[in-house]
Amino acid sequence: MAGSDKAAMALIEDNSGNWRVGVLFSQTGVTSGIERTQLNATLLAIEEINASGGVLGRPIEPVMYDPASDPKKFRAFAERLFQVDRIRLLFACYMSSTRKAVLPVVEAHRGLLFYPTLYEGFEYSRHCIYTGAAPNQNSMQLAKFLLSAYGNRFLFVGSNYIYPYESNRVMGDFVSQDKGKVLDELYIPLYPQDKDFERVIARIKKTSPDVIFSTVVGSGTSTLYRAYRAAGFDPTRMPIASLTTSEAEVAEMGAEAAEGHITAAPFFETLSSPTARRFVAAFKEKYGADAPVTAGAEASYFQLHLAMRAVAKCGSDDPEQVLANLRDSEFDAPQGRVRIDPENNHTYLWPRIARLDRNGRFQTVWNPGVRVKPDPYCVVQRLDDWSVDDLQLLHP
Amino acid sequence: MAIQILRDLRGLRVHVVHPPDSERTSLVEHLRRIGCMVETQWPVPDCWSEGADVVLLAIEHDVRGEIQRLLKSDGGHRPTLIAVVSYEDPSTLQLVLEAGAVAVIERPIRPFGLLTNLTIARSLWLERREADKKMRKLERKLAGIQRIQKAKSILMDGQGLNEADAYESIRRQAMAKRLSMDDMAAAIIHANELLQYRPKDD
Numbered sequence: 001m002a003g004s005d006k007a008a009m010a011l012i013e014d015n016s017g018n019w020r021v022g023v024l025f026s027q028t029g030v031t032s033g034i035e036r037t038q039l040n041a042t043l044l045a046i047e048e049i050n051a052s053g054g055v056l057g058r059p060i061e062p063v064m065y066d067p068a069s070d071p072k073k074f075r076a077f078a079e080r081l082f083q084v085d086r087i088r089l090l091f092a093c094y095m096s097s098t099r100k101a102v103l104p105v106v107e108a109h110r111g112l113l114f115y116p117t118l119y120e121g122f123e124y125s126r127h128c129i130y131t132g133a134a135p136n137q138n139s140m141q142l143a144k145f146l147l148s149a150y151g152n153r154f155l156f157v158g159s160n161y162i163y164p165y166e167s168n169r170v171m172g173d174f175v176s177q178d179k180g181k182v183l184d185e186l187y188i189p190l191y192p193q194d195k196d197f198e199r200v201i202a203r204i205k206k207t208s209p210d211v212i213f214s215t216v217v218g219s220g221t222s223t224l225y226r227a228y229r230a231a232g233f234d235p236t237r238m239p240i241a242s243l244t245t246s247e248a249e250v251a252e253m254g255a256e257a258a259e260g261h262i263t264a265a266p267f268f269e270t271l272s273s274p275t276a277r278r279f280v281a282a283f284k285e286k287y288g289a290d291a292p293v294t295a296g297a298e299a300s301y302f303q304l305h306l307a308m309r310a311v312a313k314c315g316s317d318d319p320e321q322v323l324a325n326l327r328d329s330e331f332d333a334p335q336g337r338v339r340i341d342p343e344n345n346h347t348y349l350w351p352r353i354a355r356l357d358r359n360g361r362f363q364t365v366w367n368p369g370v371r372v373k374p375d376p377y378c379v380v381q382r383l384d385d386w387s388v389d390d391l392q393l394l395h396p
Numbered sequence: 397m398a399i400q401i402l403r404d405l406r407g408l409r410v411h412v413v414h415p416p417d418s419e420r421t422s423l424v425e426h427l428r429r430i431g432c433m434v435e436t437q438w439p440v441p442d443c444w445s446e447g448a449d450v451v452l453l454a455i456e457h458d459v460r461g462e463i464q465r466l467l468k469s470d471g472g473h474r475p476t477l478i479a480v481v482s483y484e485d486p487s488t489l490q491l492v493l494e495a496g497a498v499a500v501i502e503r504p505i506r507p508f509g510l511l512t513n514l515t516i517a518r519s520l521w522l523e524r525r526e527a528d529k530k531m532r533k534l535e536r537k538l539a540g541i542q543r544i545q546k547a548k549s550i551l552m553d554g555q556g557l558n559e560a561d562a563y564e565s566i567r568r569q570a571m572a573k574r575l576s577m578d579d580m581a582a583a584i585i586h587a588n589e590l591l592q593y594r595p596k597d598d
Contacts, residue, residue, distance in 0.1 A: 100482055104504045122485035160458045165487040190458075379486050 018061035019054075019308070019317055021046075022081035024092035024102070025300075029069025030190055030218040033248040034296055035094045038116055039064070040287050041297035042091050045304035048282070055312045063087055069218075071101040078102045082109040088317050089307055091300065093117060095217070096162050103128060112319035114307055116299035118243060118265070120166035121376035127319065129326065130346040131303040131338075132296065133266060135170050136375040138243050141351040142264035143174035144383060145366050146241050151210025152180020157200050157224065160187040164215035167243065170381070171213050177383045183207040192220040197227040204233065212240045221245055222253030225261065235260025239355075247292035247362070255360030265295035266349040267335040268362040279334040295335075302333035306340070336371065346374030401518050406431035408514070411448040413437045414480060415456070419505050423452070426507045430514070443469040450476040450514065452501070455491050467495055476521040478513055480505065498524075540578045547581035550588045 025039035026032045043062060050059045063085045067073035074093065081087045082105060090106060091114045093099040099115055106113045107127045118133040146154075154175050158164025164187065172182050184203055188196040204212060216224050221244070228240060241262040247269050250258045269280055269292065279301060283293045310325035311317050327342040339348040348371045354362035410432045414420045420436060427434045437445075440462035444451070455463065479497035481488055492500060499517035501509065544566065551562040570580035 096483070100503070120483070120485050122483065162457050162483050162485070162488070165457050165460070166483075166485045169487045169490075 018059050019311065020061045020063050020085065020087050021307075021317075022078070022085065022087035022090040022092065023062045023064040024067055024074060024077055024081070024090065025064075025094065026069040027066040029067075030220075031069045031094050033219065033252055034217075034246055034294055035069070037246075037248050037292055037294045037297040038094065038300040040291065041283065041293075041301040042304050044283055044286055045301045045308075047286070049305070049308055055308050056315060060308060067098065069095070069098075071095075071097045074098040075101040075105060078105040082106070082111055088112065088319050089311075089322065090114070091116070091304060091307070094296065096120060099128075110319060112307075112322060114303045116303050117296050120163050121378070122166075123376065124344055126323070126345070128345060129303065129307075129340060130344075130374070130376070131299040131306075132347075133243070133349055133351070134346055134374045134376040135167070136378050136381055137266070137349050137351050137372045138264045139167065139170045140174065140381045140383065141366070141368070142241060142243065142262075142353060143171060143178075145264075145353050146211045146213075146262070147174070147178045147180065147383075150237075150239065152178045153183055153208075153210045154180065155183045155204060155207055155209035155212050156185040156215070157212060158185075158187055158215035159190050159192075159217050159220060161190060163217070167215045168213070173380060174383055183209050188216065188220060190218060190220070192216075192223065194223075196220075197223055200224065201227055201231045204228075204238075205231070209238060212238065214240050214242045215244060216242075217244050219252065221249040222257065225249075225253045225257040229257040246294035246296065248294050250356065250360050250362075251290070251292045255356075255358065258356040258360045259358045261356050262353065262365075263356075263362065264351065264353045266351055267295040267298040268352065268354045268364065269293040270354070270362050270364070271334065271352075273334070273336070275332055276334040298334050302331055302335075302338060306331045339371075341374050344374060344376055346376055348373055397522070398519070401515055401522070404518070405511070405514060408432045408518075409447055409449045410434050410452065410514075411437055411445055411450070411475075412452045413440055414452065414454040419503070422507075423505050423510075426510055429507075430511055432514075440466055442466065444474060448475045450478060450517065452478045452480055453495065453497070454480045455488060455495070456482070457488070460491065463491065463495070476517050478517050540581075543578060543581040543585065547584040550584055554588070 023039065023042050025035040027036055027039065046060045046062055049055060054060060063081060065077040067077050078090065081090060088111050090111055093102060093115050094117045096119050103113060103125055107125060111127060113128040114131060115128055116131045118138060121134045152175055154171065156168045156171065158168060168185055175182055184207055186200055186203060188200065214224060225240060239260055239262050243264055245263050246265065279298065280293050284291055306326065306329055307322065310322045310329065313325045314321040326340050328340065330337055330339045336350040341348060350371055351368065352364055353366040354364045357363050410427050412420060412424055412434060414423065414436065415438050424434050424436060440459050442465060474496065477495055477497045478499045478501060479492045479495060480501045480503065481492060482503045498520040499513040501513055547566055548559060548562040551557050551565055552559065557565065566577060566580050566584065570577045
């Protein structure tokens with residue numbers, strides 16, 4: 001091959017070096033608590049693969065930055081990762097605003113984003129694999145549980161952005177299907193102050209709901225739960241129920257504030273399956289016994305494995321080829337056997353519900369043992385949907 | 397109508413209600429490139445501005461309250477509304493529909509599509525305004541016909557006239573008193589009510 005052709009080839013495809021992948025999770029800022037667990041899990045998966053020889057003999061090299069919970073920084077670093085660092089696969093994002101900032105950059109560079117976080121649905125991109133729960137994989141399950149176990153008078157409290165508004169719409173619809181009542185809908189800033197929580201506590205006292213449905217995210221979560229505890233309410237009669245409160249937020253608030261409250265998620269640190277235990281043990285060995293292992297971390301972990309398995313199969317990190325190999329891909333994740341749904345690039349997941357015990361650990365209270373197909377564009381869900389009942393086992 | 401809308405784009409007064417960022421800057425640049433006269437505004441104002449033909453409104457959930465206040469402040473004349481959205485979920489779309497947007501621009505905002513959406517939005521808004529005008533006119537006409545009908549039956553019952561003579565009577569009296577037929581009919585109805593009144597009916 002002539003010298004100039006060789007040089008040209010070298011520029012286009014580096015077949016001998018590391019597999020460089022982009023990683024963007026906030027290490028500082030309002031949602032850094034949970035995002036750090038996602039970063040850690042991503043790095044753990046990379047380390048595991050590298051320890052067993054890498055992908056086709058070549059190690060994975062994460063290229064990462066700290067976007068500090070700021071969508072603008074997420075966008076800027078995404079641009080840098082694609083243009084300067086020349087990565088093609090990106091593992092990133094928690095809040096929807098950051099995903100929205102990053103996705104156009106991924107699409108413009110024909111890359112592939114792996115998004116490991118629950119969100120409000122109503123999105124699809126060829127260039128994104130969504131491995132967190134869509135609303136039909138957590139909201140309905142939580143609604144059914146709460147309506148049957150506590151009552152149908154709900155109070156909504158959320159952070160002031162897209163996810164809580166849409167989640168409240170969905171939950172409000174379930175409450176009216178059950179002929180219940182939404183007593184009030186309160187929104188606090190993403191960076192809240194004490195007076196915001198005072199207002200919430202006052203409303204709780206006034207309205208006396210059966211359930212407080214919280215879509216507060218980030219550092220405000222622990223403040224809310226602590227304020228609830230300080231006000232002396234009883235979580236056995238009026239729990240805070242959430243889709244987002246995870247082991248990371250519990251670590252911030254402490255066991256006393258956490259006890260008795262409820263979360264719906266596909267994964268909890270306390271899951272007892274061998275795969276789950278192995279993952280949690282490996283995570284804690286690397287990051288410390290107190291390191292929280294969250295659902296977002298579990299998704300980050302299995303999505304990295306899934307992605308690199310696809311790279312190994314096609315011998316390239318070319319997003320088109322990786323995508324083709326990901327279709328209908330199944331993987332034994334800590335939560336159970338998950339599967340990418342080629343119709344919508346979302347993932348079949350295993351919804352569960354857990355209550356926090358007096359030690360601040362999630363104890364599963366409802367595990368239907370059903371894998372739920374993602375339906376991100378479902379506007380109205382019916383409470384009497386069969387897939388939530390305690391019957392079906394996974395069919396092959 | 398179509399070609400006139402396109403002609404009117406030049407000089408169209410567009411208010412861009414959008415957070416000040418780089419997306420707003422390039423949006424404004426392109427609107428000016430098309431030929432519009434652009435003003436920007438943020439935060440969301442309390443009421444619609446008089447000098448705007450078109451308003452591009454950023455539907456942001458964290459200013460939902462302000463947006464809803466703006467929507468309630470209907471001064472009777474609402475400009476053409478185009479929504480700028482970041483999400484497609486139902487709670488966002490609900491806001492878009494409540495706002496009465498006649499076109500939508502999705503993020504990331506790019507030049508292609510702005511002209512098309514402006515055109516379609518303007519066209520829909522004009523159509524709706526024409527339809528509203530026509531409807532009000534028809535409602536008035538219908539009410540008028542009902543009044544004449546009522547006045548006729550009062551005369552037919554009270555004076556034993558047939559329909560044609562009752563109509564003629566109203567027409568003649570209206571001409572003699574220099575009133576419109578509608579006013580005459582209203583006077584007959586009113587007079588009839590006064591004459592029918594009996595104190596013991598209270």
